[in-house]
Amino acid sequence: MTVYDYLIISLRNKDLIASFNWDPLLVQAYNRMSKLTKDLPDLVFLHGNICAGFCIDCKSYGHIKNVCQICGKALSPTRLLYPIKNKDYEKDPFIAEQWRRVKKWVKDSTIVTFFGYSAPKTDAAAIELLKNIYNDGPLHRFDRIEIIDIKEKKLLENTWEDFINVEGAYNPIYLKSFYESILAEFPRRSIEGYSERYFNGWWGKGSNRILEKKQTIKEFHRQIKPILIKDQKDDFSL
Numbered sequence: 001m002t003v004y005d006y007l008i009i010s011l012r013n014k015d016l017i018a019s020f021n022w023d024p025l026l027v028q029a030y031n032r033m034s035k036l037t038k039d040l041p042d043l044v045f046l047h048g049n050i051c052a053g054f055c056i057d058c059k060s061y062g063h064i065k066n067v068c069q070i071c072g073k074a075l076s077p078t079r080l081l082y083p084i085k086n087k088d089y090e091k092d093p094f095i096a097e098q099w100r101r102v103k104k105w106v107k108d109s110t111i112v113t114f115f116g117y118s119a120p121k122t123d124a125a126a127i128e129l130l131k132n133i134y135n136d137g138p139l140h141r142f143d144r145i146e147i148i149d150i151k152e153k154k155l156l157e158n159t160w161e162d163f164i165n166v167e168g169a170y171n172p173i174y175l176k177s178f179y180e181s182i183l184a185e186f187p188r189r190s191i192e193g194y195s196e197r198y199f200n201g202w203w204g205k206g207s208n209r210i211l212e213k214k215q216t217i218k219e220f221h222r223q224i225k226p227i228l229i230k231d232q233k234d235d236f237s238l
């Protein structure tokens with residue numbers, strides 16, 4: 001199990017992972033975890049990805065080795081965008097589609113986790129995306145924003161100030177590792193754990209926490225299996 005495997009299996013198909021990485025690590029982890037369950041998060045690649053293929057006619061996408069799920073034609077490779085100052089996300093149809101998806105998802109979300117994202121101040125599109133979360137009136141007042149980064153808190157606050165309007169209740173929580181996050185505490189039940197704790201006044205702790213330890217997929221499967229069985233019965237209790 002790698003931290004990417006844990007990240008993927010900790011989420012369900014109502015969730016979304018948006019990645020800026022071009023490398024295949026996330027897709028490879030997705031393929032490994034899809035042997036445990038098909039109920040996995042959607043993936044979007046905001047700068048393209050070497051494993052992602054796109055059908056321009058149907059606006060559908062998937063692994064480059066697969067065919068379009070709608071028309072059955074071969075998928076084309078996606079463009080890889082380099083981290084430059086003025087990225088034109090609208091120019092490329094695949095990238096534009098990926099940004100549309102993440103904007104929609106973020107608007108409807110309650111828990112947002114930033115994992116290993118350095119939040120460069122030049123990234124205008126990312127700033128826009130985040131403004132979309134926070135400038136939505138009282139709707140997002142109780143959102144949970146977790147920023148996972150090993151940097152010092154002062155430095156992080158400085159980096160993120162352009163992104164996050166720290167007025168009122170929107171203070172993000174800074175964490176040093178994925179294993180401290182709400183996703184690791186409540187794998188596949190983050191929003192359920194969150195609402196129990198913050199809306200129903202529950203004082204308990206997640207009993208299925210993902211721990212930072214070396215283990216094989218088979219070993220981890222034993223831990224997660226009772227949750228996967230409950231998923232199949234639409235039982236999303238903690």
Ligand SMILES: [Zn+2]
Nearest residue numbers: 055058068071
């Ligand atoms: Zn197609």
